[in-house]
Amino acid sequence: MNVNALRILLVEDSPTDLELAIDAMRSGGIANEILVARDGEEAIELLFGKDAPRPRPPLVLLDLNLPKVTGFDVLRRIRADRTYDRTPVVVLTSSRQSPDIERAYSLGATSYIVKPVDFEQFNHAVREIGYYWLVINEPPPEVEDAVSV
């Protein structure tokens, strides 16, 4: 299966950060369709609702400070589900506070990236993430959805 055909999920509430992130990925040559959730609730709806993407997104980029449902809650929900429990979830956030880092990993984050403020560094970071998880990394085999049989 072509990884490029898969849709990745970007959870980000700041429109400027969202634009800069998408811009960075596109300029970095990542062609995957990008699903966007603007808050935690929307992210959960997208992942677990009726219109959940098939096959599963190969990567979730997750901001922590989200309106309504926080990034931590989304992470907990993802790891509680059998079909998502192996999906790479990269936390992409402004916080470099150690309690946040600790909490994210203990809830099962695959990786924790502090968003650089500097534009060039930010571009570089986002490109690297996409390149690593979508090109270099071999994703786990698709887990069949129990209810879809």
Place this chain on the structure above:
Amino acid sequence: MRLAVRIPLLGVGAVLVTGLAAAMIAVVLGQNAVRVAAFAATEAGAEAYGATVQFYLKHAAQELESFSELDPVARTWSHEGLAEPESQGAIRTALSRSMAKIDRFEYVALVHLDGRVFLVEPATLQGELVRPDVAYLPWFSRLATKGAVVSDLFVSTVTHRSSVIVGTAVRDAGGRTVGYLVGGLRLSEVSALGGTPTAGYFGYLTDSRGLVVAHGRDPRLAAYQTDFSSVLPVRAALSGGEGVVEHHNAIEDEDRVAAYRPLPGLGWSVVYVVPTRLAFAPVGPLITAVSLTTVGLLTLVGFIAAVIARRATRPIGRLALAAEAIAAGNTTVRLPPAGTDEVGLLTREIEHMVRTLGERGDELQRRATELRAANEELESFAYSVAHDLKTPLRAISGFGSRLAKRLVEADPETTRDLGIIRANAQRMADLIDDLLEFARLGRQAPSFSIVDPAAIARDVLDELGTELSSREIEIVVGELPPCRADPHLLGRVYANLLSNAVKFTRAAGRPARIEVGCRADAQPVEYFVRDNGVGLDMAYAEEIFGVFKRLVREDEYEGTGVGLAIVRRIVGLHHGRIWVESSPGAGAAFFFTLTGGSP
């Protein structure tokens, strides 16, 4: 010791002391009473004995007098010119008949006025007479002058044994003294007046010189002419006194109570003796009775005290259990009902205390909840600062850069301005991060463990690798003693101090040298990071540890001005001290101690 034990012991102790004192007083009083009684009894014994002896001697004298008035004695002897030997027959017959009737005398003798012995009856003793003259004997002159005598002890010319005689004058019809009649007393009979040898108590007599005349316990003493003149009661009686003494008889090894008195008229002494063991015999039962009473009393008091102590301490024990439960944090414990005594008072005090404790506990819990809420609020505030302040900065940087790219033909001035915007956005973000860290240090409790500071410093140096490898810096990490610290926080200390050292040696104009070491002999150990960089003016030595305090221009040395403030706060969390020793151009040494981390 428990009260339930101590109170009965105190009771028994008190009774023991007073009981023993009372018992001793009782014994002493009893002893005295017994002594007085014994003395009185002994004295009475002496009096009775004396009277008996006197009575006996008086009778002996009367009997002898009656002998002298016998017809053949009085008439024949005086009329026939002091009796011819032929008339002896009639006299002997009369005397022996009377002596057979009254067996008081061993012998009787008729003596002429000049002391010659006329005859001795019984006649068998006549032949024993070695000297027919008694004028030389001390008693004869008294007999001659007074007409009657009781002699002291002397050796009889008739029996050749110790003897005492009673003598009387023989008178004719006209009342003239024509001779004397003497009778030798049976001393064993006199001794028998003083009791029997086995009775224990006895009386004895001495003559005026202290020689034993009769002895109730050992009659032989009279036969041996034993001299008692030095015996205490005898001496006292012979000098005219009467009374009772306690003395020790060395010969028989016996303590005795002896009553003594003179025998009137004769100058003899009368002594009546009761051995102390007999005199004080009633004291033994007295002591036994007192002892038994005391022991009984002690047992009774001990028992009563134990019962009282149990009753008194039981509520205290219950209270102690309750207090223990309260101390363990159970403020709902039920206390025993409070009475009106001291224990009740204590119970009420504890009840009050428990109530107060409960209220305080609730208050404390409420405060803790409030504090937790405030902390959480602060946490989320810090989070918002981190997130929400940095997002716009990222937008400024990002969109500024995009703008710069689009303006391909932008003049150098525009490019420079956009660069400044980007740099400041970054600087702002760094400031926010550092400030958040600084704020967080005030709210986090360090987690101490034993760490190796040298290893931590080396790890930090590895992380600083990029800049170090691009420059030529000599770095020396000395041997550092282990200490108790939060390893993560100690890493932040070294990170800040080492990056400062790297930074400020950059423009010193000489090969950089950085030393990580300590003064191990100082107490507490002083750790330091020393460089040979630009140094600083000691006038600002205190200021540099403040937040946003910078001594250098921003365009020369990067940094937020929070680093040393963070270092000082961390050292403070370890209850240590930090200071700098430096002079401009000569490098700087930052010292710190970590005392508080010590357990």
